[in-house]
Amino acid sequence: MAISEATIDSMISNLDMPKSMLETLKDDAIKVGVTKKELEDIIEKLKENYEYACVEPCEAVGVVSAQSIGEPGTQMTMRTFHYAGVAEINVTLGLPRLIEIVDARKQPSTPMMTIALEEEWANDRDKARHLAWEIEATHIEHLADITTDLANMHLIIDLHEKTLKYRSLTPDEVADKLRDEMDVMVTVSGDIANQVIVTPNAPSYRELLQLAKNIHNITLKGIEGIKRVVIRKEGDEYTLYTEGSQLKNVLQIEGVDVTRTYTNNIGEIYEVFGIEAARNAIITEANSTLAEQGLTVDVRHIMLVSDIMCCDGEVKQIGRHGISGEKASVFARAAFEVTVNHLLDAGMRGDLDKLNGVTENIIVGQPIKLGTGDVHLISR
Template sequence: MSATQKNIDEMIADIKLPQNVIDNLNRELKERKVTKKQMEEIVKRLHSGYDNAKIEAGEAAGVVSAQSIGEPGTQMTMRTFHYAGVAEINVTLGLPRLIEIVDARKNPSTPMMTIFLEKNYSHDRDKARELAWKIEATYINVLGSISTDITEMKVLIDLNKKALTQRNMTSKEIADRIEEELGVSCEIKGDTLVLEPGKPSYRELLQLVKSLHSVILKGIKGIKRVVIRKEDTGEYVLYTEGSVLKEVLAIEGVDATRTRTNNVNEIFEVMGIEAARQALINEATDTLKEQGLNVDVRHIMLVSDIMTVDGDVKPIGRHGISGEKASVLARAAFEVTVNHLLDSGMRGDVDELRGVTENVIVGQPIRLGTGNVKLIARKAK
């Protein structure tokens, strides 16, 4: 090994890069045949970038992140709904959406999915439309009109031939589905379905009509609407009102590598904690950018890391991160002050005054920055 190569290896080792990054770097060098001088410049820049990225010991990273996200938050609008480039699909944006993200809400107020399709589907409108019908929950009121015959005690469904053809469905399929779901006999007479309730009573008849409206004949429960949009790239993308990630990913033709939802908890359940962490970063960044606010991604990364560090998606609030702080005073300073103090008093808890909040409360220097440095006088000999 040449002296220069040895120096380069030592410089790389100093930066403490992960082994996979070093392997990729070496592979790139072999493929591109970089000169030793160029390689030294690369390592030098890497070293410089790494040093610039490091924060000083004792830096109040948490406080800086809180300020960096909180201040732009005051400039965000309160507008809740917005057509996200797609007609008919409402999406919560602005401050309400940011609150939803940091609260790790189990169900967002406007759940939606962006479904990307595989190559043989994404450029064919008919195939994309066919997939949309597979995903969108189809109810009877879309396929025909319901009427009641009180004299005969029967429910009549007049099917729309055009709607059936469009959704690739038959009268028999619908009749079988209704029989399976409601357990009533369903007779096909031309384009009309005739249903009889279990008992010949007016109450049963009304109950049957009510139940009919909730039967899903095709598609996925929870997906209220699917809109197809042709993107600038020329491919068709499906936007849904409602989110059921697991079932949608199982459908043939859906590109599972790019399909996403705005429901972080659903991503966590289907894909795991790492995907949920990335989803939190993406959702918060997109929400701020949509409002024209530019926040350094590292502040958002810190928040999402804290929310997911225990392998679960926790809210930043008294039911999550803030409620689990070791310090009694820090918990009391956030919300429900009296309850925290009473409970801690009964248990005989001890506060070690390690954090920022508790030290501010008792009026002593915080353990950050200059407050993190202690001078000890050496004994004179």
């Protein structure tokens, strides 16, 4: 028999836990309708997990986290490319990927996206394929053979009929796109099917060569930066995997499930969804990178690193251009990199080091203010 709200209140009132945790426990207990015995078991398990999660006062959590992530990092492979379970798409894993994450690189070396689809598209391969062509960047080399006609001073583009049909394009659409992007004369040949002729504004050999070079950079369809899209069936639904990442643009396409679409580009997640999402992405990416190598690191260490990187409202690297370079202590900054510059600059400014941290106290040979070093004995 489910217990009353008053009984729940009396059972949890003496627990030494955060108020938010107790409120969640109470709400869930009422919603599910647990018995007294079940609630006692839940409370016992909760106390056990909470006590395990607590940190001793004056514990050097930063040092422990650095050690806990750094030591497994020495066992990680240095090879850069691996298959990420998707044929044809390579992704950086191992130590190079972990370095990318903590360095807060604006652009990862192998950006990729996992695009979940809404029900109507996820269960229909043809619709999923059509959506893939809407996302994948289509360039002229995918569709045609280009010939430079020096006698008449123009480019002849012979479009492949089968590819045009496959990618849902027409010669007129290709011509319109080229005309808009390049501001040159573009005509669809009336004599030969699927032939487009591009003429430079000035009848110059140099202009013609430049035109032949520039025409390859134009995206005729899809999203610039998405080099390839692979369709894969997972369970009952189709999922798209992309080489390249453009999160903001992809989320605007009809048929894409915004709630389940993911990118390994943490910078894009920060720009689109904000700092909390970026923090979660750092934790997820670091965890999955370590797990892929068969390494297990307690998530609290990774969470601490992620919190430090994101605590100012933007994603900062752990390095001299980020966290380490912004420490209040002169000695702590100097101990990391470019020692002489930090000391000279601090001397010219007349900076004062209060010796509160670990690094600076070790440098000057004092006990650090952590653990037993933080306790002061006073005799009377």
